[in-house]
Amino acid sequence: MSQKVTPFMQSLKSLPADYRFDGSPVSDRLENSSGASVRLTNSNVPRKGGLRNGVSRTDTAAGDSEDSPYSGHGVFVEEQSLTDDVDSGAATMPLPQSDERRWSDTSAYARKKILQSWIQLPNGNWELGKILSTSGEESVISLPEGKVIKVISETLVPANPDILDGVDDLMQLSYLNEPSVLYNLNYRYNQDMIYTKAGPVLVAVNPFKEVPLYGNRYIEAYRKKSNESPHVYAIADTAIREMIRDEVNQSIIISGESGAGKTETAKIAMQYLAALGGGSGIEYEILKTNPILEAFGNAKTLRNDNSSRFGKLIEIHFSESGKISGAQIQTFLLEKSRVVQCAEGERSYHIFYQLCAGASPALREKLNLTSAHEYKYLGQSNCYSINGVDDAERFHTVKEALDIVHVSKEDQESVFAMLAAVLWLGNVSFTVIDNENHVEPVADESLSTVAKLIGCNINELTLTLSKRNMRVRNDTIVQKLTLPQAIDARDALAKSIYSCLFDWLVEQINKSLAVGKRRTGRSISILDIYGFESFDKNSFEQFCINYANERLQQHFNRHLFKLEQEEYIQDGIDWTRVDFEDNQNCLSLFEKKPLGLLSLLDEESTFPNGTDLTLANKLKQHLQSNSCFRGDKGKLFTVVHYAGEVTYETTGFLEKNRDLLHSDSIQLLSSCSCLLPQAFASSMLIQSEKPVVGPLYKAGGADSQRLSVATKFKSQLFQLMQRLGNTTPHFIRCIKPNNIQSPGVYEQGLVLQQLRCCGVLEVVRISRSGFPTRMSHQKFSRRYGFLLVENIADRDPLSVSVAILHQFNILPEMYQVGYTKLFFRTGQIGVLEDTRNRTLHGILRVQSSFRGYQARCLLKELKRGISILQSCITLLSQVITLVLHLNLIVMEIL
Numbered sequence: 001m002s003q004k005v006t007p008f009m010q011s012l013k014s015l016p017a018d019y020r021f022d023g024s025p026v027s028d029r030l031e032n033s034s035g036a037s038v039r040l041t042n043s044n045v046p047r048k049g050g051l052r053n054g055v056s057r058t059d060t061a062a063g064d065s066e067d068s069p070y071s072g073h074g075v076f077v078e079e080q081s082l083t084d085d086v087d088s089g090a091a092t093m094p095l096p097q098s099d100e101r102r103w104s105d106t107s108a109y110a111r112k113k114i115l116q117s118w119i120q121l122p123n124g125n126w127e128l129g130k131i132l133s134t135s136g137e138e139s140v141i142s143l144p145e146g147k148v149i150k151v152i153s154e155t156l157v158p159a160n161p162d163i164l165d166g167v168d169d170l171m172q173l174s175y176l177n178e179p180s181v182l183y184n185l186n187y188r189y190n191q192d193m194i195y196t197k198a199g200p201v202l203v204a205v206n207p208f209k210e211v212p213l214y215g216n217r218y219i220e221a222y223r224k225k226s227n228e229s230p231h232v233y234a235i236a237d238t239a240i241r242e243m244i245r246d247e248v249n250q251s252i253i254i255s256g257e258s259g260a261g262k263t264e265t266a267k268i269a270m271q272y273l274a275a276l277g278g279g280s281g282i283e284y285e286i287l288k289t290n291p292i293l294e295a296f297g298n299a300k301t302l303r304n305d306n307s308s309r310f311g312k313l314i315e316i317h318f319s320e321s322g323k324i325s326g327a328q329i330q331t332f333l334l335e336k337s338r339v340v341q342c343a344e345g346e347r348s349y350h351i352f353y354q355l356c357a358g359a360s361p362a363l364r365e366k367l368n369l370t371s372a373h374e375y376k377y378l379g380q381s382n383c384y385s386i387n388g389v390d391d392a393e394r395f396h397t398v399k400e401a402l403d404i405v406h407v408s409k410e411d412q413e414s415v416f417a418m419l420a421a422v423l424w425l426g427n428v429s430f431t432v433i434d435n436e437n438h439v440e441p442v443a444d445e446s447l448s449t450v451a452k453l454i455g456c457n458i459n460e461l462t463l464t465l466s467k468r469n470m471r472v473r474n475d476t477i478v479q480k481l482t483l484p485q486a487i488d489a490r491d492a493l494a495k496s497i498y499s500c501l502f503d504w505l506v507e508q509i510n511k512s513l514a515v516g517k518r519r520t521g522r523s524i525s526i527l528d529i530y531g532f533e534s535f536d537k538n539s540f541e542q543f544c545i546n547y548a549n550e551r552l553q554q555h556f557n558r559h560l561f562k563l564e565q566e567e568y569i570q571d572g573i574d575w576t577r578v579d580f581e582d583n584q585n586c587l588s589l590f591e592k593k594p595l596g597l598l599s600l601l602d603e604e605s606t607f608p609n610g611t612d613l614t615l616a617n618k619l620k621q622h623l624q625s626n627s628c629f630r631g632d633k634g635k636l637f638t639v640v641h642y643a644g645e646v647t648y649e650t651t652g653f654l655e656k657n658r659d660l661l662h663s664d665s666i667q668l669l670s671s672c673s674c675l676l677p678q679a680f681a682s683s684m685l686i687q688s689e690k691p692v693v694g695p696l697y698k699a700g701g702a703d704s705q706r707l708s709v710a711t712k713f714k715s716q717l718f719q720l721m722q723r724l725g726n727t728t729p730h731f732i733r734c735i736k737p738n739n740i741q742s743p744g745v746y747e748q749g750l751v752l753q754q755l756r757c758c759g760v761l762e763v764v765r766i767s768r769s770g771f772p773t774r775m776s777h778q779k780f781s782r783r784y785g786f787l788l789v790e791n792i793a794d795r796d797p798l799s800v801s802v803a804i805l806h807q808f809n810i811l812p813e814m815y816q817v818g819y820t821k822l823f824f825r826t827g828q829i830g831v832l833e834d835t836r837n838r839t840l841h842g843i844l845r846v847q848s849s850f851r852g853y854q855a856r857c858l859l860k861e862l863k864r865g866i867s868i869l870q871s872c873i874t875l876l877s878q879v880i881t882l883v884l885h886l887n888l889i890v891m892e893i894l
């Protein structure tokens with residue numbers, strides 16, 4: 001396989017010429033906890049002076065240290081000779097202590113002068129250098145291009161030996177630090193190995209191109225377990241097997257930032273489940289929900305041409321025999337505001353452009369449809385098309401998919417009519433009707449088309465968009481609207497029609513996929529939810545998204561600790577349960593009543609005079625004492641999330657949280673002759689009549705009481721967590737390697753920021769704080785048995801393993817002997833591996849010396865033989881000459 005390491009990374013590490021990453025299932029494997037295999041590849045590759053006897057020291061629990069867990073700085077420097085390392089190092093090796101620095105497994109490293117180390121350059125990039133000398137607090141480093149620099153020894157970060165290049169599980173890295181993880185992911189990414197395990201988590205780096213990793217051949221290989229490289233298929237396969245074996249529902253939780261590949265990953269997982277659990281035909285329907293949901297819920301953003309603007313949980317149900325029997329989809333927090341406004345270079349929801357491009361002439365006429373350029377809602381961002389996407393063709397795909405999920409032709413037409421109504425609403429303009437600047441919609445084609453499409457009286461539509469009925473005590477007063485108020489009313493109506501349409505479609509899909517009597521209660525849920533977001537400006541959407549991520553992170557932590565510790569207990573090792581500090585403090589900041597972010601937001605939303613500034617002041621007044629909160633100036637406040645600090649600006653918080661549709665608009669919809677607007681009105685009324693667990697909103701008028709968006713989202717999240725809590729989770733973290741959506745571009749800083757945000761390194765660190773390296777007794781005794789001085793011919797693998805541990809004086813604290821496996825602390829296996837390599841190297845040297853000696857002896861013999869031969873020949877020729885001479889004399893005499 002050709003090495004396509006980017007120039008930067010090439011400068012980081014020179015790859016052995018004969019190294020080939022072995023993606024085949026026959027490579028040297030270690031079984032790890034989750035049954036996934038971890039490979040120690042290419043053990044015969046000559047090692048550079050990388051990993052030697054460094055024994056790692058890691059923390060015992062999450063969150064024990066105040067430092068960033070991902071900081072590459074903080075290497076302790078001690079003087080110690082190389083030969084001392086195994087013995088004295090082992091004899092004095094401290095146990096993991098919670099107050100040690102994170103990544104303290106680096107400490108033993110810098111002291112070895114011959115070793116390589118990562119150096120962070122002023123531009124933030126990492127470079128691999130050779131430590132030439134260390135004196136005092138400084139080290140002299142030689143960089144690959146021959147430059148020699150002096151650095152503070154503490155800033156050096158250890159590099160792993162080449163044997164660990166491209167390992168398919170980050171847990172296998174002897175030195176776990178940012179540059180090593182970045183290098184490893186890049187190494188794999190350059191060879192289209194986009195999946196890597198981070199302990200129990202699958203990391204997927206978006207390739208931004210087609211990679212030859214999918215399809216029937218691969219599905220078959222994962223099904224038969226003949227391919228065990230990390231993959232979404234492997235995760236889906238484990239989920240199916242565990243669901244059947246344990247009779248426990250499973251979940252695949254996919255997260256990552258926008259454009260990282262969550263939706264694609266979810267589809268790949270669904271593809272595998274459909275292939276394995278298919279047969280009844282329902283799997284085809286399930287797969288066809290994707291084009292529908294993407295058309296109605298995805299849009300082009302600056303970060304992703306096909307960005308999902310909602311969260312999604314799809315629960316796939318299975319029969320007793322493991323066949324798919326149905327599915328259910330739940331959606332979260334659709335970004336409604338995109339319907340009426342979107343930023344320059346972005347688009348509204350795909351379906352609008354698809355309809356305009358792909359509708360038949362008859363449909364166009366019916367809906368009075370024109371080109372996308374004619375609609376103001378679509379025109380404001382100046383972007384109508386997406387490179388390489390044919391909207392007309394996509395429209396036909398969506399119609400086909402709607403047929404497949406049993407949305408009737410009639411209903412499809414109603415759906416398209418609602419879309420056209422939204423587009424025409426955006427074109428409704430207003431004219432001033434009095435000297436108090438009150439307005440009325442212009443009675444033009446736009447207004448009449450909206451009225452026709454939703455089936456309402458044009459006068460009623462005019463009234464709804466120009467006046468508001470307010471109930472004051474028992475009286476109703478009519479308030480005329482100014483231009484901004486009228487525009488708000490129009491846009492609120494458009495947003496509500498669209499979001500109700502989206503919900504209605506999901507409902508229809510769910511009816512079509514319903515399990516009914518075939519329900520067995522076994523399911524695999526796939527969660528494709530927005531990842532943690534931190535932009536220059538963070539608003540209400542980021543506030544909700546990051547709150548959701550706090551909840552998911554807690555789920556993640558709890559699960560991972562449980563899983564890890566269960567394995568220790570199962571294998572009977574002596575293990576004291578590790579308590580972990582979770583993000584409960586931050587969650588309380590959001591959820592606490594009455595003085596939490598959500599409660600205070602809701603409270604302020606109920607005040608008619610509440611503004612975004614009064615909200616910000618209220619938060620500062622009540623939450624200042626919480627360590628996860630910081631009030632900043634004006635409308636700014638900061639939350640210390642598990643993934644970092646995010647500063648929010650309260651502008652628009654109240655309006656987005658209230659999300660009011662005035663009662664007049666609801667009434668208008670319920671008076672429509674078309675069925676869909678009626679259905680939308682009744683669902684809105686049902687919502688407002690539901691027993692209210694959150695606050696009521698009266699700011700908009702008489703009947704517009706409903707749950708706030710934040711409260712609804714919170715209750716959805718609670719339900720989600722309950723559902724997930726009853727499943728065995730499998731986590732996939734998607735990573736976006738660049739912001740330009742291009743293949744082959746790997747931006748270190750961007751990747752690092754995501755690894756930090758989604759806590760990947762944290763998980764590996766947590767997992768490694770226990771006994772991250774495991775090896776079966778058989779494998780261990782096979783690999784290291786030859787090092788034993790005593791004869792082991794008749795001994796069983798367990799006693800051979802124990803003998804090896806004793807012979808090398810491995811401290812009892814550094815390992816545990818389980819029933820089936822040996823468990824090692826971080827870096828410990830590196831010590832043995834190093835000894836093994838040195839011994840092999842020694843054996844080779846002895847062999848070559850012996851062969852040299854043999855060759856020299858042979859040469860000497862040959863030389864001696866030749867000289868004997870030469871003297872014989874000389875003697876012979878002399879004899880012949882003499883004889884000839886004598887002959888001549890005799891002849892002369894005769």
Ligand SMILES: Nc1ncnc2c1ncn2[C@@H]1O[C@H](COP(=O)(O)OP(=O)(O)OP(=O)(O)O)[C@@H](O)[C@H]1O
Nearest residue numbers: 206208209258259260261262263264304306307308
């Ligand atoms: N496994 C993959 N193979 C090939 N291309 C991929 C893969 N994963 C993602 N992509 C590419 O990246 C793009 C963005 O992926 P996707 O839409 O899944 O991101 P996302 O994380 O769901 O983003 P958002 O949160 O904005 O919805 C896809 O349209 C596709 O071009």
